[in-house]
Amino acid sequence: MVKRIAGLLGLLLIAPVASGADYAAIPGGVLVSALAVDGAAARIVLKPFAMRIEPVTNAEFLDFVRMHPEWQRGQVSPLFAGPQYLAAWQGPLTLGPEARPEQPVTGVSWFAARAFCTREQARLPTWYEWEFVAAADVTRRDARQDPARNQDILDAIQAATGRRPGRIGRHPADVWGVRDLNRLLWEWTGDYAAMFPDADARVPGAGASLALCGGSALAFADKNQYALMMRVAALTALKPADAASRVGFRCVRDLPGE
Amino acid sequence: MHRLPVSLLLACLALATPLAVAAPPSPAPLPQDSVYRIPPLQLRDQQGTSFAFASLRGTPRLVGMFYGSCRMACPLEIETLKRIEHAVSAAGGTPLPVLLVSFDPAHDDVAQLRKVAAEHHLQAPLFRLARPEQGDEGMLAGVLGIAYRPLPGGGYSHNVVVALLDAEGRVLATTDASGAPDPAIVRAILAVHAARRAAVRPGAGLQSAASGRPARPKEVPFRDDRRKSSGEVPEG
Numbered sequence: 001m002v003k004r005i006a007g008l009l010g011l012l013l014i015a016p017v018a019s020g021a022d023y024a025a026i027p028g029g030v031l032v033s034a035l036a037v038d039g040a041a042a043r044i045v046l047k048p049f050a051m052r053i054e055p056v057t058n059a060e061f062l063d064f065v066r067m068h069p070e071w072q073r074g075q076v077s078p079l080f081a082g083p084q085y086l087a088a089w090q091g092p093l094t095l096g097p098e099a100r101p102e103q104p105v106t107g108v109s110w111f112a113a114r115a116f117c118t119r120e121q122a123r124l125p126t127w128y129e130w131e132f133v134a135a136a137d138v139t140r141r142d143a144r145q146d147p148a149r150n151q152d153i154l155d156a157i158q159a160a161t162g163r164r165p166g167r168i169g170r171h172p173a174d175v176w177g178v179r180d181l182n183r184l185l186w187e188w189t190g191d192y193a194a195m196f197p198d199a200d201a202r203v204p205g206a207g208a209s210l211a212l213c214g215g216s217a218l219a220f221a222d223k224n225q226y227a228l229m230m231r232v233a234a235l236t237a238l239k240p241a242d243a244a245s246r247v248g249f250r251c252v253r254d255l256p257g258e
Numbered sequence: 259m260h261r262l263p264v265s266l267l268l269a270c271l272a273l274a275t276p277l278a279v280a281a282p283p284s285p286a287p288l289p290q291d292s293v294y295r296i297p298p299l300q301l302r303d304q305q306g307t308s309f310a311f312a313s314l315r316g317t318p319r320l321v322g323m324f325y326g327s328c329r330m331a332c333p334l335e336i337e338t339l340k341r342i343e344h345a346v347s348a349a350g351g352t353p354l355p356v357l358l359v360s361f362d363p364a365h366d367d368v369a370q371l372r373k374v375a376a377e378h379h380l381q382a383p384l385f386r387l388a389r390p391e392q393g394d395e396g397m398l399a400g401v402l403g404i405a406y407r408p409l410p411g412g413g414y415s416h417n418v419v420v421a422l423l424d425a426e427g428r429v430l431a432t433t434d435a436s437g438a439p440d441p442a443i444v445r446a447i448l449a450v451h452a453a454r455r456a457a458v459r460p461g462a463g464l465q466s467a468a469s470g471r472p473a474r475p476k477e478v479p480f481r482d483d484r485r486k487s488s489g490e491v492p493e494g
Contacts, residue, residue, distance in 0.1 A: 042410045077295045079401050194407035194415055240400040
């Protein structure tokens with residue numbers, strides 16, 4: 001009896017444990033985004049932040065849904081997660097052979113990714129934060145103008161098309177200490193839905209108002225960034241409740257700035 | 259066996275007992291597709307009143323988002339909502355309460371909300387402008403189909419969606435609130451009134467709140483920019 005009560009006490013006293021996930025400090029700086037603003041390249045000033053060095057894994061997401069049953073497959077509101085949510089898992093609390101614990105979790109909706117990061121006292125990155133870190137390679141903070149590097153990323157994406165993401169960490173970490181941003185999977189950003197692809201221009205009657213508000217339509221200032229274009233196309237095709245087999249996420253945290 | 263101190267045992271009971279016996283009678287669970295299912299979101303309105311978003315359950319209402327320094331789409335959104343309410347009144351209906359939540363809480367403090375409310379002659383509690391104080395307003399945006407992104411030079415790229423929620427928080431219809439009142443949303447609001455009147459009439463039986471599929475508006479993005487004059491507002 002006493003032991004059972006002591007056990008109960010232990011359960012009651014377990015506070016939400018701060019995640020042990022590793023984050024790398026990113027000092028911020030200026031990003032010349034591949035996305036155009038007002039039809040031209042834009043200089044984006046980023047404040048310091050910290051980014052998870054690896055995408056969130058199946059094992060980590062399993063822990064999350066164990067602690068938060070409202071995000072389990074079968075219990076989650078259809079507003080927050082569509083029918084493909086965690087479809088590769090064998091059961092709501094069982095990973096099974098198609099989802100190894102150490103692999104990046106995919107098939108998670110934007111809502112679920114967002115809720116996970118909130119529980120980790122973090123948030124989804126903005127597109128610009130993601131793009132800033134993803135511009136790096138092993139030795140350079142901005143390697144985007146290196147054709148060999150860009151081709152290598154494209155080849156990796158092409159080879160992976162139609163498959164679930166492979167293992168984390170097969171490529172060395174970049175100059176920031178962050179891994180697997182470009183080749184492994186698509187990743188949710190917090191603001192992806194506001195990238196407003198040009199598809200709206202096909203809506204009859206929308207043309208005139210779009211002409212006046214053209215600055216917000218999606219366009220690329222750097223037409224050589226095919227891999228980024230594919231990524232943006234893949235993300236903006238999704239609704240926030242959609243869960244796709246190649247879309248996962250990682251979180252970021254604000255850091256005190258100057 | 260009896261190695262645990264009595265004080266610890268008492269502490270256990272003190273902690274455990276309220277959990278066991280003090281569960282208040284809970285209301286019926288929300289429908290699966292209720293937007294009040296978003297994680298807890300605490301808001302504060304232009305009068306300084308703090309309230310939980312989920313506490314709005316129980317009354318049909320219109321819900322959208324905005325930001326206070328917006329020069330173009332948001333004033334248009336507010337004025338369109340007023341015209342929708344006028345159209346509802348003109349057709350014999352009662353205006354529904356409106357809630358617009360800021361997605362720019364860093365700039366939209368209560369004073370700013372009060373200023374915008376005064377500019378548009380908005381009276382709480384019928385027409386509430388609110389700022390998020392705790393929780394994740396991005397979840398609200400997501401379930402309403404609203405998206406926004408700060409622009410490098412200030413302001414936001416965003417769309418406008420205003421949703422008609424039934425008393426349980428289900429989205430019955432939406433409008434982009436960008437000029438002339440959308441006849442479909444006016445009809446949907448009137449249908450909510452008709453259903454509620456029928457529901458309180460003895461013997462009327464259960465009525466569905468409104469008919470018709472939720473109509474997703476086309477997502478016409480606006481580009482609002484503090485640097486630009488309001489002379490660039492597109493018409494209709």
